Amino acid sequence: MQLQQASTADRPRSGGATRWAAPRDAAPPPQGGLDLIEQFGTRRLARRGQEFYAAGDPAQFCYRIVSGCVRTVGLDEDGRRQVAEFLLPGDLFGFDSLDTHHLSAEALTDTVVVCYPRRAVDALAEQHPGLARRLRDLTLRNLRRAHEKMFLLGRKSAGERVAAFLLEMAERTAPGAEGTHIALPMTRADMADHLGLTIETVSRTMAQLCREGAIASCKSGIEIRDREALANFCAGGTRH
């Protein structure tokens, strides 16, 4: 399942754009100090289900998503799973590692990434304090998000978790828009393992949100019908 470098490699500006590089879902290259690393980026395609790296692997590469969706996953000896994050076009991953990755990263859909050798990134950071700063800020933002997620997992009800998740996905894919279609490329099992619930509870909760008119379910996604109601649900919809 490991990503094949040779077979899917693709020069950064090579003319042969595949359908994965279609402009409508392509994420722009990063701004700020991070554009320095762009010269070392290599474009790659990962098929649905392919693994970018496994937990414990040496951290050789970091990635930026151009199109598609990726999940980072932790697994314990009992087979219990925790999906740390879902990553969308524009998101970076694999930067948040020391010598080895402690989570695995897998493509949820066919995904195009730009891939940077860590060695080059680290060397560049040595010379450019601005880049080093950006990398630290990136990690700090991830840490902040992790703390918010800890709060979600430790202190929120099933309803609040699902509603918060849907709002987050909506915000990330179509900021501010109401009534638009939100793609949910992950399975119920992925959502459950992300939210600390079971697939049945996720399914039931989404059914309830439909019944109450907050969302409508389309195929492989939802539509936000009543953002207000969803946000409300976030802060104690089930609790009295």
Added chain:
Amino acid sequence: MQLQQASTADRPRSGGATRWAAPRDAAPPPQGGLDLIEQFGTRRLARRGQEFYAAGDPAQFCYRIVSGCVRTVGLDEDGRRQVAEFLLPGDLFGFDSLDTHHLSAEALTDTVVVCYPRRAVDALAEQHPGLARRLRDLTLRNLRRAHEKMFLLGRKSAGERVAAFLLEMAERTAPGAEGTHIALPMTRADMADHLGLTIETVSRTMAQLCREGAIASCKSGIEIRDREALANFCAGGTRH
């Protein structure tokens, strides 16, 4: 409740060592690139309950604990609380912030810290790539710990959470030692808000661990009686 700078400030090497600077619980200054910032450190005493900073405050200082114990806390509008971490001598905090702190930090006991101005730390990091690297690694380790905690909160039972917490505290205060006294300077409420449980559940679970002989409770702490049993409890003690 905000920490008073003037009244508690204390020059780094001033002779007037208070009882808080007693050598037996004093943590050594940091090694690696981090010792560079030591020249800017100022020693301070925070009384039990005092706040180093609140969520939303501009991030002006970062801290290293010399003795005592600190908690970082997130609070939401409903009054629900999440204790992100407990910090012990040698631990650093306040480094994991962007412009503002997103958690508050409070002293659990009378605590001596060394306090570094962020402005100086950042400026130093600009000039010393090694320090910048160390700061990023520090944040990365925090992120890794946050991910482990997410797993704990999302996927483990009450028994596993409490057992894991006690083992973690044991490991941090007396690595490898069995039968030693482990201080627990936090209240049951703090533990509950850290583990995503209620005080009653924490209390009941600890009572059960006592009954089973894994631990014994001393005043304001516990003694690990059977590390094996505790570790066992960690990985599915209540589950079949």
Added chain:
DNA sequence: CGCTAAGTTGACTGTTCTCAAACTTGGTGG
């Protein structure tokens, strides 16, 4: 067109929460 994986729904169980009361503990002042 049937196979498999994913999703839904229902009935039931159980862990954890809630509410309430009794019980420690530590500090304060008479």
Added chain:
DNA sequence: CCACCAAGTTTGAGAACAGTCAACTTAGCG
């Protein structure tokens, strides 16, 4: 020194939320 008080902790009984098990439906794919 002891009584008192407040804060924290323990324990119990019952309720509720989410989990488990199982049947069924739907969707995707050869």
